[in-house]
Amino acid sequence: MERKNKTTGKVAGIIANLVTVEVDGPVAQNEICFIQHQESDLMAEVIKIIGNSAYVQVFESTRGLKVGTNVVFEGHMLEVTLGPGILSKNYDGLQNDLDKMKGVFLKRGDYTDPLDRDKIWSFTPIAKAGDEVAAGDWLGEVHENGMPHKIMVPFKLEGSYKVKRVVAAGDYKVDDTIAIIEDKEGQELPVTMVQKWPVKMAVRAYKEKPRPFKPLETGVRCIDTLNPITEGGTGFIPGPFGTGKTVLQHAISKQAEADIVIIAACGERANEVVEIFSEFPELEDPRTGKKLIERTTIIANTSNMPVAAREASVYTAMALGEYYRSMGLRVLLMADSTSRWAQALREMSNRLEELPGPDAFPMDLSAIVSNFYSRAGYVYLNNGSTGSITFIGTVSPAGGNLKEPVTESTRKAARCFYGLSQARADSKRYPAIDAIDSYSKYLEYPEVQEYLVSNVGEAWLGNVLDAKDILLRGKEAQEQINILGDDGVPIDFHMRFWKSELIDFVILQQDAFDKIDASTPMERQEYMLSKILDIAHAKLKFDNFDEVQNFFKQLINQFKQMNYSEFKSEKFNNYEVELSDMLKERMN
Amino acid sequence: METQAFQKVYTKITNITKATIQLKAQGIGNEEMAIVNGRLGQVVKIFGDDVTLQIFSGTEGIPTNAEVVFLGRPPQLKVSDQLAGRFFNAYGQPIDGGPEVEGETRDIGSPSVNPVRRKQPSQLIATGIAGIDLNNSLVTGQKIPFFADPDQPYNQVMANVALRAEADKIILGGMGLSNDDYLFFKNVFDNAGALDRIVSFVNTTDNPPVERLLVPDMALTAAEYFAVDKNEKVLVLLTDMTLFADALSIVSNRMDQIPSKDSMPGSLYSDLARIYEKAVQFPEGGSITIIAVTTLSGGDITHAIPDNTGYITEGQLFLRRDTEIGKVIVDPFRSLSRLKQLVIGKQTRTDHPQVMNAAVRLFADAANARTKMENGFDLSDYDERTLEYAKAYSDKLLAIDVNVDTEAMLDISWGLFRNFFSKAEVGIKQEFVEKYWEEK
Numbered sequence A: 001m002e003r004k005n006k007t008t009g010k011v012a013g014i015i016a017n018l019v020t021v022e023v024d025g026p027v028a029q030n031e032i033c034f035i036q037h038q039e040s041d042l043m044a045e046v047i048k049i050i051g052n053s054a055y056v057q058v059f060e061s062t063r064g065l066k067v068g069t070n071v072v073f074e075g076h077m078l079e080v081t082l083g084p085g086i087l088s089k090n091y092d093g094l095q096n097d098l099d100k101m102k103g104v105f106l107k108r109g110d111y112t113d114p115l116d117r118d119k120i121w122s123f124t125p126i127a128k129a130g131d132e133v134a135a136g137d138w139l140g141e142v143h144e145n146g147m148p149h150k151i152m153v154p155f156k157l158e159g160s161y162k163v164k165r166v167v168a169a170g171d172y173k174v175d176d177t178i179a180i181i182e183d184k185e186g187q188e189l190p191v192t193m194v195q196k197w198p199v200k201m202a203v204r205a206y207k208e209k210p211r212p213f214k215p216l217e218t219g220v221r222c223i224d225t226l227n228p229i230t231e232g233g234t235g236f237i238p239g240p241f242g243t244g245k246t247v248l249q250h251a252i253s254k255q256a257e258a259d260i261v262i263i264a265a266c267g268e269r270a271n272e273v274v275e276i277f278s279e280f281p282e283l284e285d286p287r288t289g290k291k292l293i294e295r296t297t298i299i300a301n302t303s304n305m306p307v308a309a310r311e312a313s314v315y316t317a318m319a320l321g322e323y324y325r326s327m328g329l330r331v332l333l334m335a336d337s338t339s340r341w342a343q344a345l346r347e348m349s350n351r352l353e354e355l356p357g358p359d360a361f362p363m364d365l366s367a368i369v370s371n372f373y374s375r376a377g378y379v380y381l382n383n384g385s386t387g388s389i390t391f392i393g394t395v396s397p398a399g400g401n402l403k404e405p406v407t408e409s410t411r412k413a414a415r416c417f418y419g420l421s422q423a424r425a426d427s428k429r430y431p432a433i434d435a436i437d438s439y440s441k442y443l444e445y446p447e448v449q450e451y452l453v454s455n456v457g458e459a460w461l462g463n464v465l466d467a468k469d470i471l472l473r474g475k476e477a478q479e480q481i482n483i484l485g486d487d488g489v490p491i492d493f494h495m496r497f498w499k500s501e502l503i504d505f506v507i508l509q510q511d512a513f514d515k516i517d518a519s520t521p522m523e524r525q526e527y528m529l530s531k532i533l534d535i536a537h538a539k540l541k542f543d544n545f546d547e548v549q550n551f552f553k554q555l556i557n558q559f560k561q562m563n564y565s566e567f568k569s570e571k572f573n574n575y576e577v578e579l580s581d582m583l584k585e586r587m588n
Numbered sequence B: 001m002e003t004q005a006f007q008k009v010y011t012k013i014t015n016i017t018k019a020t021i022q023l024k025a026q027g028i029g030n031e032e033m034a035i036v037n038g039r040l041g042q043v044v045k046i047f048g049d050d051v052t053l054q055i056f057s058g059t060e061g062i063p064t065n066a067e068v069v070f071l072g073r074p075p076q077l078k079v080s081d082q083l084a085g086r087f088f089n090a091y092g093q094p095i096d097g098g099p100e101v102e103g104e105t106r107d108i109g110s111p112s113v114n115p116v117r118r119k120q121p122s123q124l125i126a127t128g129i130a131g132i133d134l135n136n137s138l139v140t141g142q143k144i145p146f147f148a149d150p151d152q153p154y155n156q157v158m159a160n161v162a163l164r165a166e167a168d169k170i171i172l173g174g175m176g177l178s179n180d181d182y183l184f185f186k187n188v189f190d191n192a193g194a195l196d197r198i199v200s201f202v203n204t205t206d207n208p209p210v211e212r213l214l215v216p217d218m219a220l221t222a223a224e225y226f227a228v229d230k231n232e233k234v235l236v237l238l239t240d241m242t243l244f245a246d247a248l249s250i251v252s253n254r255m256d257q258i259p260s261k262d263s264m265p266g267s268l269y270s271d272l273a274r275i276y277e278k279a280v281q282f283p284e285g286g287s288i289t290i291i292a293v294t295t296l297s298g299g300d301i302t303h304a305i306p307d308n309t310g311y312i313t314e315g316q317l318f319l320r321r322d323t324e325i326g327k328v329i330v331d332p333f334r335s336l337s338r339l340k341q342l343v344i345g346k347q348t349r350t351d352h353p354q355v356m357n358a359a360v361r362l363f364a365d366a367a368n369a370r371t372k373m374e375n376g377f378d379l380s381d382y383d384e385r386t387l388e389y390a391k392a393y394s395d396k397l398l399a400i401d402v403n404v405d406t407e408a409m410l411d412i413s414w415g416l417f418r419n420f421f422s423k424a425e426v427g428i429k430q431e432f433v434e435k436y437w438e439e440k
């Protein structure tokens, strides 16, 4: 939609942040415009056009805005600015650098540069004169917080180009030309380290998107052991308020095996973002020894920030993710909470007086959600390298009811379901993931199964299914005990129930605030699970149900002490010895 | 009321509904205030020359030839130290017979704090109530409501918390407050000799409900003055936010908006979040802590008002009557303070987190035992002990009349563990058991 002259218009109507603009020329759907309100320009996006009226949603408060105010249309959609220097930045939903804003309070119309234009980067060429290149191909690289950051052929360019020249290794600023490429007609194009991309479009500069096949280790036992997610996989965490969605997401972002972590705080609490600001600079990435903040970018559009920018924030995060994926990196993308984004869509759709779907959400909610989730994935880049975006979103179902439209739409789009249960949270069984209802479709993929067998162990898949069965049978036994009473069922029912409790307390429950227990490496998960299953299958002798209960409580206590101790440390080993003594007493 | 030169006066109203009037006018800003026949209104919609105003106190008796004066500004409050000790209505006008406040004029409902200018809350607020301090510790800069049925003594508990919290200023935002409750707050603060630390914005049941919509913003504008300009520790009390939300739904229904769940406006989440997110800790030491009340209907927390609130606030304190001991307790299952992990075991004794969790878990076992008993099953020895324990725990710790320090709360808990259980049944990290199990 490049135009010679910018289209302009005048404000004709205002209801909250929906503004009607009478325009004097062509405008495009989703085009960005600025409303020239007094001393501050208010950014807005076209969401509907009828005749000469453009309906725009303003990303700021419209307080004081008057009819007749001038509007200038920019000729492009909402775009992110891509280049080195994005990591460890704190952006708002429109990619304004929050740290560059002056004052304690956000000022409307204050738009800041996402990049640092004066920073010097040490550049090394990758491509050379004569190379054939296309969008997303690597021309050179700089180091961003120690991470290789590729400078690529801009995503917007179509077709193939020939490299005329790449600058010599050396120090450059982001706006310096680092390469000249030439199109089929011999037209020369300078390339800098900066490019722009419309956030609502998927970057497709890759060769192929296979099914994800490689589990992504998160250190969370409930996920890795029972329902693993994959590199390039998608998952969602629905749960009533206070059941642990955010704590779980933060745990995953601290621990997961990712190169880049992008966190979109979408319509949630500012204090939760502050927690990341304050903790991530202190925490170390166990794999690189660097501070977590160095590989993290935060998109903060908290609940008190403008509603329309909330919708933009998840797209901004995704576009940044796609940028880093194209460099051959493993990106972990988190959005908390996608329900707030859906609500922003609902507010606008209601104001536009569109025909409402279920619970007054827009009719096309499902399509919007699916479309977004489909941008995640594992890819083979043109040069054969691989990259991935693993996406996990939280869902905040109204009234905790999983039958509401956002949860249902997301269920269709995401491959892993980590449902948090109110009952588990109430009894402080954290993380409150309901292990029986939750699932990972990836566990059914033959390529994932193969990977697990060759990397975790031959017996692993069998053990996982075994553990799931024990949990299920334990639940059934508990229901029977509740109906018939402790004495009304055979002692075997009590054993079944307590075996499932053993798995619950030792594997499922995990203290996110304990240094050691918070993250469990796969090797330890494998060790503990097989240990627990040995007990579950051992022949134990009890005279009455009281004995069963007492014995298993002791076991659980012993295992918990192990969970709190360094793996295979002296302490750990001692607990383990005591444990086998306890068992021996019961076996004969 | 204010009238100044160059104000535009109109006398031709075209449409009148229960809550709004419409007229032709030019050069009007969105959200601008106006006086219509002496009543305050605010611009909610402009289309061409057609301007729609919401009249806070309703449109009863407004004639089509009423005088409409646009004030050219959004709702405002004058802020200065003179606010302290004063009582105002929802418009920020004195209702205590005192003089107008002099000071700087500020727009209410101002922009949010830049998240990067916030500091992580880290200062414990001690209330003496173990249901709060032991299980759900509060932290400055937090926002948390009491969830309670209308017959619970939430205002009393809130007043106690406020007075013990050692705040520099307490700002009361009363919405739909009964006159008795209004006088109750006045008396408690007066008796505590705290009146000079209190600022109140009150909409009572005698006032029109829609006026309530201004109360939180008024209270928080005053709070921001003391927290930002004066670096003070400010505690804001908002009671009852359910009545605030009801006013929102009245307005949106009258404006023909599509309601979402429970006839609440689709924007309820954003409307409430805008208020609660004003809670903040600043690096310079000032802070705003919000303690609110959300009354429930029959304990139903899935209703849109408590549900949306729960998704916004940093936990909730759930009051209920424990029939076993005949007292009101802070329910440990349904209550939560999400900021507690920032302080417990750090500013309090290191065994605090483990003791807290174990005590609640055992209380849950007691609940299971009670269900068993009610279903007519035999109780095991363990069941019997949990029931005994639960009674003592409720009485000595959960009841709202408890007033001891955190150290004592922890010692009481260890005492209960020791009395009723074995070490393995309590299941606490060994290092703490070694240190605290034996009686000192």
Ligand SMILES: Nc1ncnc2c1ncn2[C@@H]1O[C@H](COP(=O)(O)OP(=O)(O)OP(=O)(O)O)[C@@H](O)[C@H]1O
Pocket (backbone or CB within 6 Å): A239, A240, A241, A242, A243, A244, A245, A246, A247, A248, A268, A396, A430, A431, A432, A510, A511, A512, A513, B310, B311, B312, B336, B337, B338, B339, B341
């Ligand atoms: N793994 C865990 N270990 C210990 N405590 C936890 C754990 N997960 C959650 N909690 C407790 O539950 C509280 C609420 O968790 P969290 O903030 O993640 O809930 P949420 O589901 O994101 O709620 P909301 O929808 O309102 O944002 C935490 O503050 C913490 O006290």
Ligand SMILES: [Mg+2]
Pocket (backbone or CB within 6 Å): A245, A246, A247, A268, A336
């Ligand atoms: Mg959350």
